[in-house]
Amino acid sequence: MIQDLEEKVSLLDLNYSQLQNLVLSLGEPSYRADQLYGWLYQSLAARFEDMLNLPQAMRQRLEQVANVGGLTPLDEIQSTSGLTRKVLFALADGETIESVLMLYDRRHTVCLSTQVGCPVGCPFCATGQGGFIRNLTPGEIVDQVLYFARQLGEHSQRVSNIVFMGMGEPLLNYDATWQAVQTLTDPRGLELGTRRLTISTAGIVPGIERLSREGLQVGLAVSLHAPNDDLRRRFVPIARRYPLQDLLRACHAYVKRIGRRVTFEYALVQGLNDSRAQARQLADLLSGLLCHVNLIPLNPTPDSAWQHSAAARVRGFRRELQRLGVSSTVRLRRGMDIEAGCGQLRSRDARDRSEDTG
Ligand code: SAH
Numbered sequence: 247m248i249q250d251l252e253e254k255v256s257l258l259d260l261n262y263s264q265l266q267n268l269v270l271s272l273g274e275p276s277y278r279a280d281q282l283y284g285w286l287y288q289s290l291a292a293r294f295e296d297m298l299n300l301p302q303a304m305r306q307r308l309e310q311v312a313n314v315g316g317l318t319p320l321d322e323i324q325s326t327s328g329l330t331r332k333v334l335f336a337l338a339d340g341e342t343i344e345s346v347l348m349l350y351d352r353r354h355t356v357c358l359s360t361q362v363g364c365p366v367g368c369p370f371c372a373t374g375q376g377g378f379i380r381n382l383t384p385g386e387i388v389d390q391v392l393y394f395a396r397q398l399g400e401h402s403q404r405v406s407n408i409v410f411m412g413m414g415e416p417l418l419n420y421d422a423t424w425q426a427v428q429t430l431t432d433p434r435g436l437e438l439g440t441r442r443l444t445i446s447t448a449g450i451v452p453g454i455e456r457l458s459r460e461g462l463q464v465g466l467a468v469s470l471h472a473p474n475d476d477l478r479r480r481f482v483p484i485a486r487r488y489p490l491q492d493l494l495r496a497c498h499a500y501v502k503r504i505g506r507r508v509t510f511e512y513a514l515v516q517g518l519n520d521s522r523a524q525a526r527q528l529a530d531l532l533s534g535l536l537c538h539v540n541l542i543p544l545n546p547t548p549d550s551a552w553q554h555s556a557a558a559r560v561r562g563f564r565r566e567l568q569r570l571g572v573s574s575t576v577r578l579r580r581g582m583d584i585e586a587g588c589g590q591l592r593s594r595d596a597r598d599r600s601e602d603t604g
C-alpha cells in the first residue's frame with residue numbers, strides 16, 4: 247500500500263549502474279540488468295509484460311516500482327512532402343514538448359527538446375517567447391528518441407542521427423543532456439555513433455568548455471546569428487553574459503580538443519543581419535577557425551515582427567562568405583507547412599487551448 251503512494255521511477259532516468267542497483271535491490275541477479283537494458287534500448291520494449299525472458303515475478307515487481315518512460319503523443323503532423331514528422335508530447339506532469347523526425351539526406355534524424363520552454367528568451371524563437379518552465383530529465387530526453395525508433399522499427403529502419411535543436415537550451419540542462427548522450431551512444435543499447443549527435447547551443451561558454459573536456463566527438467552547433475556583440479545581444483540575450491570573444495575562444499578550444507569543425511547557425515532576418523558588410527564581418531570573426539555556417543532564412547513567428555531575408559539577400563550573403571573562404575549552406579526551410587520552427591507547434595497548441603477556454 248505504501249508502495250502505491252510512492253512515485254514510480256522511470257527506468258529511462260537511470261544510467262546503467264543505477265539500473266543494476268535497482269535490479270539488485272529487487273533481489274535479482276545482476277545479469278537481469280543486462281536483459282532489462284536490452285529490452286529498453288535494443289528491443290525498444292514499451293511495457294514490462296513484453297519483456298518475456300524476465301521472470302514473471304520480476305516483471306510484476308518492476309510494474310509496482312517503475313515505469314518505462316511516459317510520453318503521451320497529443321498531436322502528430324507531417325509536412326506535405328512527408329519528409330518531416332513533428333510530434334507534440336505530454337510529459338507525466340502534463341507539460342508539453344515537441345520533437346521532430348526528419349527523413350532526408352538518407353538520414354533519419356530526430357530533433358530533440360531538452361527543456362520545457364527556454365530561459366534564454368531569444369525574441370525570434372517561439373520557445374523563447376513562451377518563457378521557461380522546467381528542465382527535462384534524462385529519461386524524458388531519451389524517450390523522444392525511443393518513440394521515433396519504435397515507429398521506424400516497424401519498417402525495419404533506425405534512427406541514424408540526433409540533433410539537440412528542439413525546445414530549450416541543452417547546455418543549461420547539462421547533466422541531463424549529457425546522461426542522455428551517454429545512454430543514446432551506449433553500445434549495450436541504441437549504439438548511436440557519437441559523431442552522429444549534434445548539440446546546439448545559444449553560446450553558453452562554460453557548457454561548451456565542459457563539452458570539450460568530455461572528449462567525445464559529439465558535434466557542436468553554435469547559434470550565432472550576428473557578427474558583432476551589439477547586434478548579437480538583440481538576437482540572443484545571453485550574449486550579454488558571454489561575449490563573442492569568449493564564445494569564439496571556447497569554439498577554438500573545442501575544435502582543437504575534439505578535432506571536429508563547429509557549425510554556426512545564422513538565421514537571416516531581412517534588413518537586420520543580412521547585408522554583405524555583415525557577411526564580411528562574419529568571415530573576419532570566423533577566420534582561422536575550422537567551421538561551417540548554416541544560413542537559415544528566419545522562420546517568422548506570430549510574436550515577432552522580424553521577417554526572413556529575401557532570396558536575393560540570402561544569395562548575396564552566401565556569395566560574400568564564399569568569396570572570403572567561409573564554407574556555408576543555405577538550409578531549406580523544410581517542413582515549414584507544419585510549423586517546424588522551434589517551439590511553434592507547442593505555442594500554437596497553447597493558443598488553441600486559451601482560445602478554447604475563452
Ligand atoms: N537553444 C539551442 C537549441 C535549440 S534552438 C540554440 O539556440 O541553439 C535550435 C536552433 O533553431 C537555433 O539555432 C535557433 O536559433 C534556431 N531558431 C529558433 N527559432 C527560429 C526561427 N524562428 N527561425 C529560424 N531559426 C530559429
Ligand code: SF4
Pocket residue numbers: 364365366367368371372373374375412413414415447448469588
Ligand atoms: Fe532558447 Fe534556443 Fe530558442 Fe534561444 S533559440 S530561446 S536559446 S531554444
